Amino acid sequence: MIKVLDSFTADKIAAGEVIERPVSAVKELVENSIDAGATQIIVEIRGGGKSYIRITDNGCGIAPDEAETAFLRHATSKISSVSDLDEIVSLGFRGEALASISAVSRLTMVSRTADEATGIKLVMHGGRLVSSERTGANTGTTIIVEDLFYNTPARRKFMKSDAREASAVTELVQQFAIYYAGIKFMMINNSRTVFATKGDGDVIAAAGALYPDIHADRLIPVEGDMIRGYVSDPGTTRTNRKGQFFFVNGRLVDSPVIEKGLTDGYSGRIFSGHPLAILFIDQEPRDIDVNIHPGKREIRFLRQDEVRQNITDAVNAAVMSGRGVPEAFAVRSAPEEAPAAETAKTADPSENAQRSIRDYLRGLERPEEAVQASRDASAAAAADAVREEPAQYESISHAPFDFSELVFKGYVFDTYIIMQGEDSLYVFDQHAAHERVFYERFMDGYRNSTHIPQPVLTPFTINVSADVYLSERNHLDGLRSMGYDIEDFGDRTFIVRGVPEYMTLEEADGFARGWFEGSGELRGGMNETVRDKLIMRSCKSAVKANDSLTEKEISDLIGKLSECGNPFSCPHGRPTFIRVTSYEIERSFRRK
Numbered sequence: 209m210i211k212v213l214d215s216f217t218a219d220k221i222a223a224g225e226v227i228e229r230p231v232s233a234v235k236e237l238v239e240n241s242i243d244a245g246a247t248q249i250i251v252e253i254r255g256g257g258k259s260y261i262r263i264t265d266n267g268c269g270i271a272p273d274e275a276e277t278a279f280l281r282h283a284t285s286k287i288s289s290v291s292d293l294d295e296i297v298s299l300g301f302r303g304e305a306l307a308s309i310s311a312v313s314r315l316t317m318v319s320r321t322a323d324e325a326t327g328i329k330l331v332m333h334g335g336r337l338v339s340s341e342r343t344g345a346n347t348g349t350t351i352i353v354e355d356l357f358y359n360t361p362a363r364r365k366f367m368k369s370d371a372r373e374a375s376a377v378t379e380l381v382q383q384f385a386i387y388y389a390g391i392k393f394m395m396i397n398n399s400r401t402v403f404a405t406k407g408d409g410d411v412i413a414a415a416g417a418l419y420p421d422i423h424a425d426r427l428i429p430v431e432g433d434m435i436r437g438y439v440s441d442p443g444t445t446r447t448n449r450k451g452q453f454f455f456v457n458g459r460l461v462d463s464p465v466i467e468k469g470l471t472d473g474y475s476g477r478i479f480s481g482h483p484l485a486i487l488f489i490d491q492e493p494r495d496i497d498v499n500i501h502p503g504k505r506e507i508r509f510l511r512q513d514e515v516r517q518n519i520t521d522a523v524n525a526a527v528m529s530g531r532g533v534p535e536a537f538a539v540r541s542a543p544e545e546a547p548a549a550e551t552a553k554t555a556d557p558s559e560n561a562q563r564s565i566r567d568y569l570r571g572l573e574r575p576e577e578a579v580q581a582s583r584d585a586s587a588a589a590a591a592d593a594v595r596e597e598p599a600q601y602e603s604i605s606h607a608p609f610d611f612s613e614l615v616f617k618g619y620v621f622d623t624y625i626i627m628q629g630e631d632s633l634y635v636f637d638q639h640a641a642h643e644r645v646f647y648e649r650f651m652d653g654y655r656n657s658t659h660i661p662q663p664v665l666t667p668f669t670i671n672v673s674a675d676v677y678l679s680e681r682n683h684l685d686g687l688r689s690m691g692y693d694i695e696d697f698g699d700r701t702f703i704v705r706g707v708p709e710y711m712t713l714e715e716a717d718g719f720a721r722g723w724f725e726g727s728g729e730l731r732g733g734m735n736e737t738v739r740d741k742l743i744m745r746s747c748k749s750a751v752k753a754n755d756s757l758t759e760k761e762i763s764d765l766i767g768k769l770s771e772c773g774n775p776f777s778c779p780h781g782r783p784t785f786i787r788v789t790s791y792e793i794e795r796s797f798r799r800k
Contacts, residue, residue: 227308229367230257230356231376236305237351238384241265242391242458246348247407251381252396256373258356258364266348269321272328276340279332281307311335312363313356319349334359378402379450380460382418386486387455389414415486419451422484428531430487432522434515437487439523442474442776443534443783445481452482456489456496461507469516473523475774477532479781485523489515529606532776536635536788611770616762623753625762627785633793636785638765639753640778645768646746647779654742659691661706668717670702672724687723690738694720710741743779 227233234251241249244267254260270278281304309315310332320327327345331338357364367373374397385393385405392407405414415422427438440451454466470485471478497508509515526532614634618626625636676683677700684702687694693706702724707716751757757765769775769784777783794800 227312227356229376230261230373231380233257233261233309233313233353233356234263234377235380236309237261237263237353238381240305241267241349242384242388244268244349246391248392248394250394250396251377253374253377254398256367256370257377258367258370258373259354261353261356262350264348264350266346269324269348270317270319270328271321272324272342275317275319275328275330276337279306279310279330279335279337307335309351309353312360313358314354316352316354317349318343318345320345320347322347374398383453383460385418386411386415386453387458387460387488411486421446422451426535427484428526428529430522430526432525433518434490435487435519435522436490437485439470439473439487439526440484441532441534442477442479442483442527442781443786445478445483447481449482451484453486454489455487456507457491457493459507463507463509465509465512465516466519469519470523472516472520474527475524475777476779476781477527477774477777477783479777479783487519489519491515525606528608528774528776530609531606533609533634533785533787534783536786536792609775611766611775614766616759616766619757619759619762621754622756625757625766627766629787631790633788633790634785635788636766636769637753637778637783638755638757638762639750640782641765641769641775641784642750643746643778643780644772644775644784645765646749647742648772648774650742650745654738659689659708661691661693662709663693663706664704664713667703667705668713669697670704670721670724672700672702674700676724683723687720692716692720708738710738710745739779746779 227236230253234253234257238249238251241263244265246265246267248266250262250264252260252262252264311334314334315330315332317330317332318327326342328340329343329345330340357367378395378397381393381395382403385391385403389405389411390407390409392405394404395402403418405417412424412427416424426440426444428441429438430436449467452467452470454461454463456463456466466487466489470483470487474483491509495510497510613629614627615629616625617628617633620626623638625638625641627634627636684694691706691708691710692704694702694704697703704716704720707713711719751765775784791800
């Protein structure tokens with residue numbers, strides 16, 4: 209028998225979609241505080257947030273006559289019609305957060321607007337109003353969430369340990385504190401202050417204080433169409449993506465599109481791990497869909513290929529500049545963790561260089577216009593009085609690395625070439641450099657050749673499923689472009705009479721079968737297997753370590769490397785050369 213669920217049960221189900229764990233509740237409440245124009249936000253949790261969450265802000269507050277309405281499902285001040293979904297500039301908009309959190313907890317809210325003498329205090333248990341009264345309060349809102357999921361035990365038993373839940377909450381607040389560097393954040397766990405940020409708008413200081421392995425002198429500013437931020441040099445990586453923060457119109461997001469653009473921007477220069485990145489993507493609100501997931505962490509781009517390419521181009525311009533050369537003595541792993549409330553200290557020898565990075569990053573504050581669009585008139589007046597306009601910054605110009613300035617200074621271990629620049633020594637790995645030269649030569653040859661198939665004495669057949677056999681034959685064109693002589697043989701079978709000259713018969717057979725199974729998709733017109741074959745050929749052809757070179761051969765090698773599209777790494781991702789600054793040398797001799 210089909211029946212309509214009662215509102216109590218329906219609310220619990222809906223709440224489970226929006227609030228999965230304590231960090232979900234914190235995210236929704238912090239976003240509400242940001243939308244309210246807060247310049248100070250305190251997040252306190254106990255028991256990993258399962259037993260206690262408190263969010264206190266100095267935002268615009270909620271009027272007493274609207275307080276109870278705010279807890280009704282789909283009650284929101286952010287939108288009023290479906291057309292507004294195309295112009296969303298606030299972080300919250302669906303009116304589900306307060307209703308969902310209150311439905312699965314014991315919740316207390318105290319809020320006061322600037323034009324009210326007293327505030328309003330509401331107490332709700334399981335989504336039902338217990339009490340409502342006027343009370344003294346500061347301007348802003350405090351929400352206390354206790355016993356999360358007390359009335360939905362099935363959800364509660366799937367939560368992780370207190371430590372893991374607390375870690376997730378802390379990480380989230382840290383991420384917010386980076387982009388919203390103009391807001392003072394304080395994080396308290398089990399009555400202990402974990403960190404507090406200054407709220408002075410200095411993004412690099414906030415990032416460095418919260419993440420000790422983020423060093424200003426290892427970061428490269430990035431700027432392009434729709435993108436700002438900074439990334440690490442190719443030699444500074446983490447084993448996971450926790451050092452990558454993506455914000456789209458101020459919204460913290462997970463995005464495969466941004467991840468792909470970032471990875472492609474390094475052009476194979478990452479040998480292992482994942483680079484650090486803090487990227488701010490600006491999009492017209494109508495060009496993104498922020499309403500595809502209850503938690504709003506995922507978004508959809510209308511023109512995702514354009515976004516990905518813009519990110520790739522901007523990151524590539526940054527890491528392919530002189531600043532993208534790995535330094536020999538760069539710190540690659542996190543040092544001992546400094547007190548989170550302290551400003552990060554860097555060891556950059558050049559105060560001018562450090563200052564230029566800081567000046568740029570200070571300009572990465574959240575645009576005030578986006579904040580204002582989501583506030584009502586009273587909130588705007590209050591917030592504007594205390595928050596300064598974002599700092600201005602000059603456009604970035606990444607100069608390419610100038611090989612012509614290098615002077616040959618020596619050759620050691622019959623492997624490493626020493627060149628001198630203006631204020632640094634550069635150490636080249638002859639094998640990696642030669643490998644890059646051969647790889648680009650082979651790649652150009654592959655792309656520009658006709659790929660005439662190599663006939664085989666005994667043709668072989670490939671049987672496929674009916675859906676593959678009846679589909680469009682684009683996969684045949686792909687194989688033929690790589691040097692296969694292949695055609696339809698009838699009855700869900702294809703026959704191969706010729707294979708690429710750079711593959712053995714066994715390799716060609718296995719590759720073609722994998723291609724039909726869907727594992728051989730082209731990437732940028734170049735198949736991964738073909739790329740691997742060219743890398744192998746270049747590796748075997750390149751001069752090896754301990755193969756002594758004459759000064760003339762060294763000069764020719766450096767000249768050919770300078771003409772490569774990516775002279776900074778071998779096709780495996782290892783650096784072709786590294787930099788040793790004069791400062792590092794002087795410091796080693798204790799002259800600095």
